[in-house]
Amino acid sequence: MVIVGELINASRKVIGPVIEAQDAEAIKKVALDEHEAGADYIDVNAGIFVGKEGDYLEWLVKTVQSAVDGPCCIDSPDPKAIEKALAVHKGVAMINSISLENARYEALLPLVAGTDLKIVALCMSDEGMPQTAEARVKIADKLIEGLTRKNVPLENIYVDPLVQPVSTDGRFGSEFLDAIQLIMTRFQGVHTMCGLSNISFGLPGRKYLNTVFATMAISRGLDGLIIDPLDRNMMAGLIAAETLAGRDDYCMRYLKAYRANKFVF
Amino acid sequence: MIKDIYDAVIEMEQERVESLVKEEIAAGGDVSKILNEGLIAAMDEVGRLFAEGEFFVPEMLQAAHAMKAGLDVLKPHLAKGDSGNKGTIVIGTVKGDLHDIGKNLVAMMLEGAGFQVIDLGVDVDADKFLAAAAEKQADIICMSALLTTTMPGMEALIKTVREQGLSYKTMVGGAPVTPAYARKIGADGYGEDAPGAVETARGLLSA
Numbered sequence: 391m392v393i394v395g396e397l398i399n400a401s402r403k404v405i406g407p408v409i410e411a412q413d414a415e416a417i418k419k420v421a422l423d424e425h426e427a428g429a430d431y432i433d434v435n436a437g438i439f440v441g442k443e444g445d446y447l448e449w450l451v452k453t454v455q456s457a458v459d460g461p462c463c464i465d466s467p468d469p470k471a472i473e474k475a476l477a478v479h480k481g482v483a484m485i486n487s488i489s490l491e492n493a494r495y496e497a498l499l500p501l502v503a504g505t506d507l508k509i510v511a512l513c514m515s516d517e518g519m520p521q522t523a524e525a526r527v528k529i530a531d532k533l534i535e536g537l538t539r540k541n542v543p544l545e546n547i548y549v550d551p552l553v554q555p556v557s558t559d560g561r562f563g564s565e566f567l568d569a570i571q572l573i574m575t576r577f578q579g580v581h582t583m584c585g586l587s588n589i590s591f592g593l594p595g596r597k598y599l600n601t602v603f604a605t606m607a608i609s610r611g612l613d614g615l616i617i618d619p620l621d622r623n624m625m626a627g628l629i630a631a632e633t634l635a636g637r638d639d640y641c642m643r644y645l646k647a648y649r650a651n652k653f654v655f
Numbered sequence: 656m657i658k659d660i661y662d663a664v665i666e667m668e669q670e671r672v673e674s675l676v677k678e679e680i681a682a683g684g685d686v687s688k689i690l691n692e693g694l695i696a697a698m699d700e701v702g703r704l705f706a707e708g709e710f711f712v713p714e715m716l717q718a719a720h721a722m723k724a725g726l727d728v729l730k731p732h733l734a735k736g737d738s739g740n741k742g743t744i745v746i747g748t749v750k751g752d753l754h755d756i757g758k759n760l761v762a763m764m765l766e767g768a769g770f771q772v773i774d775l776g777v778d779v780d781a782d783k784f785l786a787a788a789a790e791k792q793a794d795i796i797c798m799s800a801l802l803t804t805t806m807p808g809m810e811a812l813i814k815t816v817r818e819q820g821l822s823y824k825t826m827v828g829g830a831p832v833t834p835a836y837a838r839k840i841g842a843d844g845y846g847e848d849a850p851g852a853v854e855t856a857r858g859l860l861s862a
Contacts, residue, residue: 401803401831437803438831467804493751518753518777557712558756591756592712 391632392431392548392614394463394484395424396585398450399435409436409446417450418457425458427619431484432458434475435465444471451475451483463510463616469497476507484508486616487550488537490515490529495536503540510583511537512550513569519552521559523568526551530573534580548583548614549573556599557592563603567610574611582607583614597621605631613637626652657684657693660725664697665704667717672725686732690739690769694722694729698767702850712760715849719763726766740771742860745788746797747775748829749808754801757829757849761797764849765856781812788823794860795844797852800829810840817841824859828852 397420400406408416421432432454436446443466451462463484464475472485487510488498502509511533513526520526530549537547551569554562566589570582589603590596601624604615608631617624629652633644647653660679663671672694679689701718704710710718733739744765748758755777762774773791775783788796796816800806806829813825827837828846837845844859846852 440803440807467802491753514753516753516778519755555712555756558716558759594708594711 391608391628391637392581392583393429393619393628394431394433394486394583394614394616395421395427395429395619396433396616397424397618397620398433398454399465400438400446401435406438409439409450412449414453414456417453421454421458424619425460428625429460429619431461431463433463433465433486433616436471437466443468444474447471447475448478451479455480463508467494467497469501472498472501482506482508484510484548486510487512488533489513490532492516495533499536499540502537502542505542506546507542508546508548509537509542510548510550513552519554521554521562521565523565523572526565526569527572527576530569530577534577544577544579545581548581549577550584551582553584553586553588553603555588555591555593557590563589563606567606570607570612571610574613581614582612583616584612585616597623600624601627604628608632608637609635622652622655626655657688660689660693661697661700664694664718664722664725665700667714667721669717669721669724672721673728676725676728680729680732686729687739689729690726690733694725695767695769698722698764699853701767702764702853706848706850715760716763719767722767739769741769742794742856743771743773743791744795744797744856745773745775745784745791745793746799747779747784748777748799748801749805749812750778750780751808752800752802752805753777754799754829757801758799760849761799761828761846761852764853765797768853768857770856781808781815784812785815785821788821793823795824795826795856797826797828797846797856800827800832803831806831806836809842813841826852826855826859 400409424432434450436443439446461481461483463486464472465486466472485507489512513520513529515529551566553566556563586600590599605627629647632638633641638644660675663675705715746762762772766772784796798809809827816823824843826844827842834845844855846855
């Protein structure tokens with residue numbers, strides 16, 4: 391399971407001002423907390439700062455990696471901003487994300503072609519948001535085909551089938567889950583990745599829904615998540631789900647987590 | 656009884672709303688009262704319940720469906736006199752942006768408030784907004800953006816409306832859109848959420 395820590399996102403009310411004030415200590419603290427809680431990648435997003443996104447991403451990467459010995463997930467649709475961040479990044483970064491929307495696809499593809507970068511491939515095209523599992527798989531197929539043709543290895547691709555709120559259409563949850571299973575079976579070796587908060591939009595008790603949905607997706611093969619790693623209930627749920635889904639040899643990770651008191655709330 | 660229609664909408668009972676509206680019309684009830692004091696007033700209460708965190712999105716949706724079913728029964732009768740139209744609104748998600756969930760909720764609640772809503776869908780460019788607004792003689796153009804990269808599309812359209820001296824009011828909304836941003840780009844109104852958009856639209860048309 392690959393965990394991307396989502397907290398360093400400029401659109402969060404606590405983070406935007408911190409980035410603007412270039413408060414390195416505050417960013418380092420969040421990054422370190424996420425890393426210690428089990429994040430494999432630290433997401434950095436400066437999307438609200440139109441015109442300054444590249445400079446801020448560069449600063450965020452430097453700041454995060456001065457505190458944490460691990461890679462970042464560079465969260466931007468803008469190739470120029472991503473390039474700035476990559477120039478100072480140590481190790482192998484993840485890019486979030488390419489999609490099948492023509493402008494975004496053409497802009498991002500040259501950036502990852504032939505590299506060893508990890509790339510999130512979002513199932514969205516100019517035709518709109520896919521509603522069904524089949525529509526998602528169709529977009530995933532084209533993205534995987536296009537990326538691998540440009541020498542991006544399958545195992546570096548993280549398909550995001552696009553989570554939509556179950557409050558506005560009761561089928562959105564199951565279509566997403568079916569898509570996970572179809573993608574993981576049809577394209578052996580590829581990964582899947584998603585954020586969760588969309589699933590619970592418009593409903594109360596969102597954290598609970600998000601956690602249960604994550605465990606359901608894991609049972610269908612999901613192996614990457616963009617989440618708040620400081621959410622202990624979520625992290626415990628993920629560990630238990632992987633064990634129950636048969637992805638934890640001899641239940642070792644579960645037992646280790648148990649002994650580290652990860653299941654005491 | 657109009658109160659029963661009102662209650663049935665809030666209780667999200669589509670079939671009951673339909674049959675109660677039919678009964679009320681057959682009994683010679685005042686159609687504009689059925690609309691305003693029954694259906695629309697009920698949706699206002701639904702909006703209030705939503706804003707207070709008592710109702711959630713699926714309940715708002717279901718109530719709106721019930722209201723719309725009642726409205727469909729009522730429409731042929733309304734056409735004769737008072738059309739019931741509170742104003743015409745052209746709505747869409749701006750160019751380059753495919754997010755439609757919030758926009759759909761806003762469109763639905765505006766319809767529930769008695770506005771004629773022309774939903775242009777997603778990825779709508781300025782020309783399409785303006786052409787539809789001209790054709791439908793719209794009162795308000797309502798724009799949604801969910802990406803910081805597509806938000807400038809709203810500003811461009813508002814600028815065009817101003818420069819060409821067009822009479823449309825403009826409204827904006829979407830997760831990254833703030834009231835401060837709406838003011839900065841010169842929008843006439845901002846919708847925090849679906850009921851908020853209804854309130855704003857009413858304010859703009861009563862001004």
